[in-house]
Amino acid sequence: MTRTSIATVCLSGTLDEKLEAAAAAGFDGVEIFENDLIGSARSPEEIRARVRDLGLTIELYQPFRDAEGAPPARFAAVERRFRAKLDLMARLGAEMILICSSVAPDTIDDDELAAGQLRRLAGMAGARGMRIAYEALAWGRHVSTWEHSWDLVRRADHPALGLCLDSFHVLSRTDAYGEIPGDRVFFLQLADAPRLDMDVLQWSRHHRLFPLQGRLDLAGFTGAVLRAGYRGPLSLEVFNDVFRQSDPHRTAVDARRSLTALTGGLTPAPRLTGIAFAELSVDAGSGPELERFLRTLGFAHTGQHRSKPVQLWEQGTARILLNAGATGAASIRAFALESTDPAASARRAAELLATPLPRRRRSSEADLTAVAAPDGTEVFFCRDDHGWLDDFLPTGESPVKGGLVTGIDHLSLAQPFDRYDEAALFYRTVLGLTEDEASEFAAPYGLIRTLALRNDDRSVRLGLSVPLLRRGDWAPAVPHPQHITFVTDDMAAVAGAMESVDIPGNYYDDLAARLDPPPLPRNALHDQDEHGHYQQLFTPVVGDRVFFEVVERTGGYRGYGFANDPVRMAAHRAHRGAR
Ligand SMILES: O=C(O)c1ccc(O)c(O)c1
Numbered sequence: 001m002t003r004t005s006i007a008t009v010c011l012s013g014t015l016d017e018k019l020e021a022a023a024a025a026g027f028d029g030v031e032i033f034e035n036d037l038i039g040s041a042r043s044p045e046e047i048r049a050r051v052r053d054l055g056l057t058i059e060l061y062q063p064f065r066d067a068e069g070a071p072p073a074r075f076a077a078v079e080r081r082f083r084a085k086l087d088l089m090a091r092l093g094a095e096m097i098l099i100c101s102s103v104a105p106d107t108i109d110d111d112e113l114a115a116g117q118l119r120r121l122a123g124m125a126g127a128r129g130m131r132i133a134y135e136a137l138a139w140g141r142h143v144s145t146w147e148h149s150w151d152l153v154r155r156a157d158h159p160a161l162g163l164c165l166d167s168f169h170v171l172s173r174t175d176a177y178g179e180i181p182g183d184r185v186f187f188l189q190l191a192d193a194p195r196l197d198m199d200v201l202q203w204s205r206h207h208r209l210f211p212l213q214g215r216l217d218l219a220g221f222t223g224a225v226l227r228a229g230y231r232g233p234l235s236l237e238v239f240n241d242v243f244r245q246s247d248p249h250r251t252a253v254d255a256r257r258s259l260t261a262l263t264g265g266l267t268p269a270p271r272l273t274g275i276a277f278a279e280l281s282v283d284a285g286s287g288p289e290l291e292r293f294l295r296t297l298g299f300a301h302t303g304q305h306r307s308k309p310v311q312l313w314e315q316g317t318a319r320i321l322l323n324a325g326a327t328g329a330a331s332i333r334a335f336a337l338e339s340t341d342p343a344a345s346a347r348r349a350a351e352l353l354a355t356p357l358p359r360r361r362r363s364s365e366a367d368l369t370a371v372a373a374p375d376g377t378e379v380f381f382c383r384d385d386h387g388w389l390d391d392f393l394p395t396g397e398s399p400v401k402g403g404l405v406t407g408i409d410h411l412s413l414a415q416p417f418d419r420y421d422e423a424a425l426f427y428r429t430v431l432g433l434t435e436d437e438a439s440e441f442a443a444p445y446g447l448i449r450t451l452a453l454r455n456d457d458r459s460v461r462l463g464l465s466v467p468l469l470r471r472g473d474w475a476p477a478v479p480h481p482q483h484i485t486f487v488t489d490d491m492a493a494v495a496g497a498m499e500s501v502d503i504p505g506n507y508y509d510d511l512a513a514r515l516d517p518p519p520l521p522r523n524a525l526h527d528q529d530e531h532g533h534y535q536q537l538f539t540p541v542v543g544d545r546v547f548f549e550v551v552e553r554t555g556g557y558r559g560y561g562f563a564n565d566p567v568r569m570a571a572h573r574a575h576r577g578a579r
Pocket residue numbers: 062063098100135137166189204205237
């Protein structure tokens with residue numbers, strides 16, 4: 001088994017907190033960042049003991065800067081500093097140090113000089129049984145490609161000197177990284193990132209992500225390095241503004257999940273065949289209001305749970321549970337997915353470190369396995385035989401035939417600002433969904449990023465959204481809005497029956513100018529793609545954050561109307577202000 005490691009820079013907190021979080025998430029080792037050590041009140045010996053007691057090993061100490069290419073007059077100071085760090089490593093019990101390529105303005109562009117200096121440092125390390133992993137920073141002064149660092153390592157030709165390959169530095173510059181000398185790679189650092197057209201240092205220091213959370217080809221690169229014969233740890237090194245201030249235990253689990261998903265060997269994700277139900281928690285105020293909305297849309301209250309204050313509402317294949325037994329304001333507390341193998345779905349979720357939830361089971365009730373998603377939403381796995389419906393006693397009301405709503409189109413779950421990348425990776429990997437559409441837009445109270453995920457046949461679709469920054473205190477926007485989107489074949493009839501939020505005339509003027517759509521029912525929004533058309537209608541927000549949407553897809557439209565989201569948000573805001 002390949003060892004796993006995480007750099008302390010990935011995590012928030014003091015060195016102690018970082019080490020505890022790394023150990024709790026199941027990492028084998030850590031890279032100790034110099035800053036974390038310098039700020040720690042513990043002596044190196046105490047840190048060594050703490051690391052050992054936590055079952056970790058120190059895989060690497062880093063970074064050592066501005067070594068190679070130093071003007072000869074400065075190199076004595078480099079050696080002095082290096083010797084001090086080797087002394088420190090001996091006290092820590094660390095055997096490998098990372099030297100990153102020089103950025104100092106006085107660095108000399110002379111490969112012979114640089115290789116000779118690296119050989120000198122390797123001699124010092126080697127004499128103490130230690131090794132150097134030399135890394136090309138993508139913004140290094142003269143050495144900025146891994147090929148160039150490899151050239152210097154070859155020239156230096158010392159057994160204590162090898163390469164550190166960092167996926168970010170390599171893949172931020174090229175997808176064609178060529179042949180990798182596996183036996184000379186001493187250390188492998190993994191980081192993903194979104195594709196951003198910006199200064200590479202800023203990109204690296206603020207926007208790195210864990211593998212599979214960004215757009216770099218981490219699977220391809222890691223596979224190539226492993227095939228080349230690399231046998232060291234897979235170590236995550238992610239500089240990320242959000243992770244730096246998030247709960248380190250959560251971040252460490254997110255990190256571990258990403259490595260697990262990257263290295264594979266997981267239970268394959270069983271095929272999902274649909275959304276069995278969505279469950280809303282309701283209180284005394286929101287319950288009746290949601291019932292009223294369901295009623296006007298044509299839903300029938302068909303069942304009452306045998307043991308809990310939970311109502312079942314049905315129409316077409318859409319099933320909504322209203323749960324009055326939970327505390328808190330109205331929200332989507334759970335949803336259930338129909339799986340061809342619920343036990344395997346649950347097993348895969350456990351392998352990906354999903355938090356298991358107590359089973360909902362009483363003698364006669366269906367056995368539903370559930371896990372908690374990062375945003376707290378409970379995700380159930382059930383068979384597609386509707387066995388769980390036996391938990392409900394019929395009320396005598398039967399579902400309306402040929403009603404307005406035919407099923408659930410998708411669920412939209414707004415994520416807390418600091419859980420988005422974690423949630424996207426969770427839903428995608430645990431459920432085996434693919435990314436459908438991503439976008440970013442300016443909403444009235446801040447920038448919003450959205451991501452749609454779906455299964456192969458689009459019977460399961462989820463929309464995630466998140467503000468780009470933590471919301472300002474003053475913003476009166478709906479916090480973490482969630483909605484259930486129903487699908488209809490007859491939007492005109494829905495518009496006639498359902499209370500909807502008013503959409504401004506300016507929207508329709510702009511729409512006419514851009515797309516000139518056919519006439520729309522009152523308050524309906526419109527979108528189109530190369531396949532067809534989309535109409536959307538929104539109820540007001542119930543309680544603090546929940547609303548329903550009804551959509552009609554014609555001609556095979558594939559999107560989600562993301563472009564209309566700012567108008568919808570402003571409309572909800574205006575509606576709440578008017579109350
Ligand atoms: O941003 C940096 O300076 C830095 C330092 C050490 C690394 O391993 C790295 O990838 C980047």
